[in-house]
Amino acid sequence: MIKIIIITLISLLTAGTFITPIFQTVIYNYGRKFRKDYEKEHHKTILLVPVKREPMQVLLRFFRDNREIISKSLATFLICDEYDIYEIENLIRELSKEELTENVVFFLSKSSKNKAQALNKALRSIMNSRDLKIVVVDIDSILSCTAPSNVDVVSSIWRGYSTMRSLLGKGQEIGYRLFMKMLNGLYMITGWRPTLGSGLVLSSRSLREVGVFNEDVILEDVEYSIRAASRGYKISVFTNYVINVQVPSTYNTLLRQQVRWAYGAGELMRKYLRYIIRRPIIGIYLSQYLSYPFQLFLAIALYLCSIFHIYVETILQIAIVSLVLYTSCIYVIWCLEELKTRSISDIKSSLISINRVNMAYAVMSPRIFASFFSGVFGLPFKWIPTPKIEELPPLRDRLKMYSIELFFSIVLILLLILSLLEGSIFQLYMVDPVAFTITYVWGTFRIIERELT
Numbered sequence: 001m002i003k004i005i006i007i008t009l010i011s012l013l014t015a016g017t018f019i020t021p022i023f024q025t026v027i028y029n030y031g032r033k034f035r036k037d038y039e040k041e042h043h044k045t046i047l048l049v050p051v052k053r054e055p056m057q058v059l060l061r062f063f064r065d066n067r068e069i070i071s072k073s074l075a076t077f078l079i080c081d082e083y084d085i086y087e088i089e090n091l092i093r094e095l096s097k098e099e100l101t102e103n104v105v106f107f108l109s110k111s112s113k114n115k116a117q118a119l120n121k122a123l124r125s126i127m128n129s130r131d132l133k134i135v136v137v138d139i140d141s142i143l144s145c146t147a148p149s150n151v152d153v154v155s156s157i158w159r160g161y162s163t164m165r166s167l168l169g170k171g172q173e174i175g176y177r178l179f180m181k182m183l184n185g186l187y188m189i190t191g192w193r194p195t196l197g198s199g200l201v202l203s204s205r206s207l208r209e210v211g212v213f214n215e216d217v218i219l220e221d222v223e224y225s226i227r228a229a230s231r232g233y234k235i236s237v238f239t240n241y242v243i244n245v246q247v248p249s250t251y252n253t254l255l256r257q258q259v260r261w262a263y264g265a266g267e268l269m270r271k272y273l274r275y276i277i278r279r280p281i282i283g284i285y286l287s288q289y290l291s292y293p294f295q296l297f298l299a300i301a302l303y304l305c306s307i308f309h310i311y312v313e314t315i316l317q318i319a320i321v322s323l324v325l326y327t328s329c330i331y332v333i334w335c336l337e338e339l340k341t342r343s344i345s346d347i348k349s350s351l352i353s354i355n356r357v358n359m360a361y362a363v364m365s366p367r368i369f370a371s372f373f374s375g376v377f378g379l380p381f382k383w384i385p386t387p388k389i390e391e392l393p394p395l396r397d398r399l400k401m402y403s404i405e406l407f408f409s410i411v412l413i414l415l416l417i418l419s420l421l422e423g424s425i426f427q428l429y430m431v432d433p434v435a436f437t438i439t440y441v442w443g444t445f446r447i448i449e450r451e452l453t
Contacts, residue, residue: 006301006310013298014316018323020291023284024182025330031185037240038148045133045147045201046126047076050118052385053083054139059091062139063100069143073103077126081109081118114383115197116213116220127207134207136221138198140246151236152206153228156199157184160247168360169249171353176247178334187237190281192229197221199243206233217271218375218383219264226272226282248386251447252401255364257386259371262289266375292361293369296408296440299433303415306423306430317429324432331358359443362436363405405444412437 047070051059059078063070070076080088088106095101112118119136126132135147142161148154160176162169187193200221210228213220225235248254265286269276276283302320305312335354339347361368374381416437419425425434 003310006305007312007316010298010301010305010312011316013294013301014320014323016294017291017298018327019284020288021323021327021330023288027185027189028178028182028334029185030188031181031183034181034184034188034239036238038150038238040145040240044072044074045135047073048079048119048122048134048136049076049139050079050081050115050136051083051139052081052112052115052118056091056094058139060094060098060100062141063095063104064098065142066137067100069146070100070104071102072146074132076104077107077122078104079107079109079118079122081112083108114215114218114220115385116217117215119220120212120215123207123212127204127212129204132204134202134204136197136200136202137243138245141198142244143199144242144244145240147201148236148238148241151201151234152203153195153225153233154199154201154236154238154241155183155193155195155225156201156241156243157237157239158196158198158245159242161244162247162249164249166249167353167356168251168254169247170350171355171357172247172254174335174338174350174354175357176245177338178331184237184239186281186285187235190279192225192235192279192282193237194222194285195225195228195235196243198245199241200224209233217264217267218260218381219268222264222286223268223271226268226275230275251360251363251450253386254360255367256384258289258361258364259367260381260384260386262368262371263375263381265289266372267378268375270376270378289368289372292365293372295362295432295436296365296369299412299436300415302429302433303412303419303423306419306425306427306433307415309423312427312429314428317427320429321431324435356446359439359446362439363443363447366404366408402444402448405447409441409444412440 049062088108092101092106095104107122109118109121112121123134126134133147133149135143137143157180158176159180160173162173183193197220202224206228210224210231210233214223214227217223229235248257266289269283269286272282276286298320302312304310331354332351335351336347339350342350371381412433416425416434419430419433424430
């Protein structure tokens with residue numbers, strides 16, 4: 001009976017681990033075929049730019065990088081959350097020196113609990129206009145073109161850039177290109193894709209009918225796309241509507257971002273369960289965060305099978321190894337396709353960068369799992385924006401942050417040693433836990449090494 005339960009558990013963990021790469025493979029192949037552009041017009045829009053305690057240089061950089069688009073807009077609402085009058089006056093002086101104050105409206109907001117609440121304060125003051133296009137823009141984004149004018153809800157295509165040259169940042173730049181193709185494939189298959197916060201275009205008509213952003217969720221942009229689709233609105237996307245967004249370049253900032261997004265995905269699974277049951281592909285999209293945590297638990301379960309001499313059926317062993325090889329190869333093939341115009345040295349560096357990102361996701365998998373299910377069960381969560389300037393806290397505080405990563409590294413190493421001493425480490429299925437252990441332990445080592453140096 002115990003053996004049946006364990007084998008069933010391993011089968012479920014295997015399915016949970018590899019359903020995401022299989023799902024991504026299907027939609028990526030569709031996304032490569034997506035070609036839909038719009039004619040760029042100088043359509044008057046209103047830009048909404050929420051900022052929360054961002055340093056002066058970040059604000060100035062945004063206005064410098066987006067000077068042309070800002071000059072073409074009706075107005076740019078800079079929604080300043082938790083800024084005092086002195087800071088605003090200082091910002092206005094600095095912008096005036098470079099003639100960057102044209103069409104800029106400073107909208108003061110006090111201690112908003114999240115981005116949605118800050119945005120809604122401005123939206124409610126302008127959404128009753130008869131015909132208006134509103135573009136939500138993050139302060140670290142660079143607009144490459146004006147917004148499409150003949151549609152109600154537009155999700156942008158993100159192109160990542162990093163200000164700190166690191167392997168993690170470079171890997172995410174490539175990863176964003178892959179991810180955008182997956183989202184385009186999802187759009188081609190279902191007619192739906194999540195609206196991405198920066199570059200999101202909303203018409204005043206859709207805001208009046210669908211409503212403003214939900215202030216009780218973390219992923220207010222994705223929630224809006226689900227609510228808009230349930231009200232019959234089509235989410236539009238165009239290959240030439242591209243927004244440059246800053247990607248986290250350190251493990252610390254990437255962790256903050258992904259833990260917040262994982263919580264938001266779990267939260268939406270709980271709030272929209274009935275709708276997701278009718279459109280299960282949205283549920284698969286939201287549950288992608290569970291792939292790496294399931295692989296961690298699968299590795300632990302396979303170690304225990306080896307230690308306690310529980311036989312895993314040959315067909316299941318072959319399935320596990322095949323899926324491990326498939327997952328390992330498919331991302332290499334995708335990356336080579338994305339990098340086919342580059343030199344051999346660039347390709348090598350890029351593959352190492354992508355591998356660094358995969359290691360980071362594996363290392364943070366326990367935190368992602370805990371955050372996702374905190375969202376599912378509605379546990380409290382404090383919204384913390386991803387830092388736009390990546391400053392490191394004191395060394396002691398940094399090392400305390402990695403207690404969970406160190407704990408699981410030790411657990412995996414001990415299980416590997418016990419499997420060597422007590423179990424049958426050379427069985428076919430042990431390829432997965434050993435490979436994951438190497439990834440996890442090496443990833444943790446590199447993260448802490450970076451903190452120490």
